[in-house]
Amino acid sequence: MKSYRIVGRGGQGVITLGKVLTQAIVYSGENGIMSEIHGLSQRGGGVVTDVKAGDSRSPLIMTGTADYIISMDRNEAISNMAVLRKGGICITGSGAESAFSENTYEGFRCMEFNPSKIEPGLDPRGHNMLLLGIFSAMDPFPSPEFIEKSIAENFSEKVANANIEAFRKGRGYFTDMEIRVK
């Protein structure tokens, strides 16, 4: 069983990110479920969706059990830290000066990426797929092939390729960074 809390603010493509990931989990042959919040609660405010892969049925992730936080916004990531298990990974978008930085919040390490610095020319609407690419470079599940298939399913033909491109940029960025660090 794996669980992912995906957060950000209204309009940042949080629900889309969750849908793409859940669909990719299902393509992988695992059970995938997701919970999301609509309506007044998402007007420009914090958006929270929980994604689970495996046998779990509850739509919500228990405190201290999530494998990942994938966040579009640093403040939203920080306010959700308690959901992470020990050793859980936090990936967040940020508006920081450097493309990559690392900080500790509530005792959890959080990797912060500024999509505008990583891909200055990218339409901000593609930032969610860029972050998903970074996640995908860290975790082989679900496979990048399934994620790309899921992106193609979840976007209109017009913008699917641009989003797959953003996903690949994110993957490439983190893979290169890891090679450099090693």
Place this chain on the structure above:
Amino acid sequence: MSFLKSFLSESGQVMLLLGNEAIARGALESGIGFAATYPGTPSSEVGEVLMKVAPDTGIYFQYSLNEKIAYEMAYGASLAGKRSFVFMKHVGLNVAADPFVTSLYTGIGAGMVVMTADDPSMFSSQNEQDNRRYGDLAHAPIIEPSSPQEAKDFMKISYELSEKYSIPVMFRTTTRVSHMRAPVHFGNIVRPTVADMKVKQERDRFSSVPSNARRLKPQLTHKMSMISSDNEFGILNSVEMNEGSSFGIITSGVSYNYVKDALADSGVQANILKLGLTNPIPVEITEKFMRQNKRILVVEELDPYLETKIRAFNDNLGHITEITGKLDKILPWSLEFSETAVMNSILKMAGINSTVNEIPAKGSPPEFCPGCPHRSSFFSIKRALKMAGRSDVVLASDIGCYSLSYYEPYDMADIILDMGASISVGAGISIASGKKTVAFIGDSTFFHSGIPAIINARRSGADMLVFILDNSTTAMTGQEPTPEFPLSIGTENFSGTRIESILEGAGINYSTVDAFDEGKIIRETVGSIKQTGLKVIIVRGPCALLPHKKESYYEVSPEECSGCMNCIDNFHCPAISRDGKVARIDPYECDGCGACAEVYVCPVKAIHEVKL
């Protein structure tokens, strides 16, 4: 593949669907011919999907003006021989309660299902009423799914039950079922059919005069008694026995998922009775389960609805087991459950002396979108009231995105009760106190229930200034059309009903201003607040989420900016932030409405338009 193409694919396909989308698919697989709703979270996506698929599937779909009208339309369609579907959020059934309760007495024509989506924890609602109480009050069968797959499958069973007993069936979800996404296996879509209409032949059933109602009431309770022992619908309920355990859990809906996970994660052994039919309680399976377990915990969100029924049943059976739950404080009455809350109750029942903690996340509060007409409206009206020396006036607001005006920095709502209440509550205060009041109501809410309220306010002689905030849509729930605009189906020649025409017809004095013209709003407000009597100001500007082409954005000239931060502290647009000693506008977030460039927001005129 497009969503619609996948959604309409044939039997055997599997698709990742939201609970609400699965309900819409279930309606199509049940062969519905007619659907109506008034949008409301967490039920809105059912309508979003049905509106899109209506042309290809031959069903009639409409956004009605309010839930009562939607219910009555669907009842009419059922009488006319079409399987009909009406759906709404939990508080919507308060509005539709009048036809709902009596329609149980009369029975129906073709199958009829009423979906009500409850909102535990009030993510987008003013209360968390448990609508199963309504089903009980009205003697309506209640069916509760726990997952998107069940949501689809149980819809079909609901129609079968509805037609077998000629009874409207309540289909009850909660936010976490409506907004849970999971793979759903499809069955066949059934094209709508029309049965014979028998209204003329059965007018002694459909006319609820007292002499008929007195005959129909015992028939209704008899139907419910038959349903409680009808094994044809046994598939709605299931038992999971765990050899050697005498600890039982009775549950329904989303709570079942928490029970399953909490048992697996805690290692506690228990038997489970999962009820999909929660009114009437299916007697045979429930009694058997009660006899098999020495102790039973009832796990359900909100009210101890099932628990009360199970306890009464236990008493009737001569106290065959021990029932526990909310009534003895093992589980909370308020707010939605989580696996944590359920696990703690199970650990307690198992005599394990440990608890798990839930640390809730504190996300950012919602706010008006960039380009929202409400921001410039409330900013200007607040300023005008201050200029007129009337900041003390009571502000009655209503249900919609503009409820957010309650929060800082606007603080422009003292009362928010229910749909349409701004005008009636404001009028009540005005009449009783002899003081002027101000009301805010959205366009969709005005059509929903504001029209009788404003006619009544005029008749009462209320001293009120009413702002109708017309953003040309039902914004909060997903931008559904209001009666000012044509519906998409069958009404292409409909010219729309103008709010101005309604006010003229009612003899109410009004003026219309542009929501982004701050100077005009301020002048109109200052002028109107000084007059006595009923006056309406229609503040019109489109919702920023409606499709539109962004033609420009605005930027702050750092040299000209005085650093007063009025645009951040009082206007408060998410696109504007502090950048050192000056303000900065994010060109991507900015929607180009230009309201911040006005002198009232930026006294030094440092904000300029950049054409795209």
